[in-house]
Amino acid sequence: MDKSVLRFSHCNKDIFCFFVPEECPECGISFSGRRLEEAPVSIPNPFSNGHKSPCSFLVAPTDENKLSRDFDGGSDLHTGISTSKGVVFNYTKTGVCRDHQGWERCLSIPLVQPDMYNLIDQWDQYLDKFSTAQMWDTVWKSFNEETHNCYNYTLMFINCVSATQGKRALSKDEFTKSFVLPRIKRASKYSTLCREISQNHFYIVDSPLKESGETDGDGKT
Numbered sequence: 351m352d353k354s355v356l357r358f359s360h361c362n363k364d365i366f367c368f369f370v371p372e373e374c375p376e377c378g379i380s381f382s383g384r385r386l387e388e389a390p391v392s393i394p395n396p397f398s399n400g401h402k403s404p405c406s407f408l409v410a411p412t413d414e415n416k417l418s419r420d421f422d423g424g425s426d427l428h429t430g431i432s433t434s435k436g437v438v439f440n441y442t443k444t445g446v447c448r449d450h451q452g453w454e455r456c457l458s459i460p461l462v463q464p465d466m467y468n469l470i471d472q473w474d475q476y477l478d479k480f481s482t483a484q485m486w487d488t489v490w491k492s493f494n495e496e497t498h499n500c501y502n503y504t505l506m507f508i509n510c511v512s513a514t515q516g517k518r519a520l521s522k523d524e525f526t527k528s529f530v531l532p533r534i535k536r537a538s539k540y541s542t543l544c545r546e547i548s549q550n551h552f553y554i555v556d557s558p559l560k561e562s563g564e565t566d567g568d569g570k571t
C-alpha cells in the first residue's frame with residue numbers, strides 16, 4: 351500500500367520522491383547519462399503489519415492526522431499487544447478484544463529478543479492469563495479514557511513480563527518518552543513526506559550542512 355520514499359541530494363537540497371526524476375527539480379539539469387553524486391537512499395517505512403509482528407507492543411493511529419499531534423499516552427491512539435501468532439489483544443470499552451485483523455498498519459515495538467525462547471514459549475499463555483484477570487473485566491472495573499484504558503492495559507502487561515525477567519517496571523511517562531514518542535515522530539514525518547510527495551511529486555528541503563564550503567545563499571522555493 352505504501353510507496354517507498356527515496357531521498358537524493360542535488361543543488362544543496364535534499365529531495366524526497368517516490369521515483370528519481372530524469373532531471374533535478376531545482377536546477378533542471380538532466381541526470382541521463384550522468385550519475386548522481388550519491389546514490390538515492392530509501393527511507394525506511396516506519397509502519398508495519400501488526401499481525402506479522404509477533405510478541406510486540408503495537409500502536410495504531412486511529413486517524414492519520416492525529417499522528418502529528420503530540421501523543422501523551424491518552425486515548426488518541428489505540429495500543430495493543432500481539433501474540434506469538436499475530437493475534438492482537440487490546441483493551442476497549444467492551445473488555446479485552448482479540449483481533450485477527452485491523453492492525454495491518456501500525457507502529458510496532460518488539461518486546462522479546464528472538465533468542466528468548468522460554469519467554470516466547472510462554473508469551474501467549476501469559477497474555478491470555480493477564481487478559482482474563484478481573485482488572486480487565488468490564489463488570490468488575492470499567493474502562494476509563496484517562497486512567498484505565500488500552501495504554502494502561504498494554505503497559506501493565508509489559509511490566510508484568512519485565513517482572514518475570516527480573517527487570518524493573520517502567521512508568522507510563524518513561525515508556526512513552528523512550529519507546530513510543532520517537533516512533534510516533536518518525537511516523538508523523540514519514541506521513542508528511544508521503545502527503546507532500548503525492549501532492550507535489552517532490553519534497554525539497556535544504557541539505558544539512560556538509561563540509562564542502564559552498565556558500566551561495568539560494569532562496570527556498
Ligand SMILES: [Zn+2]
Pocket residue numbers: 360361374375376377378379
Ligand atoms: Zn540540481
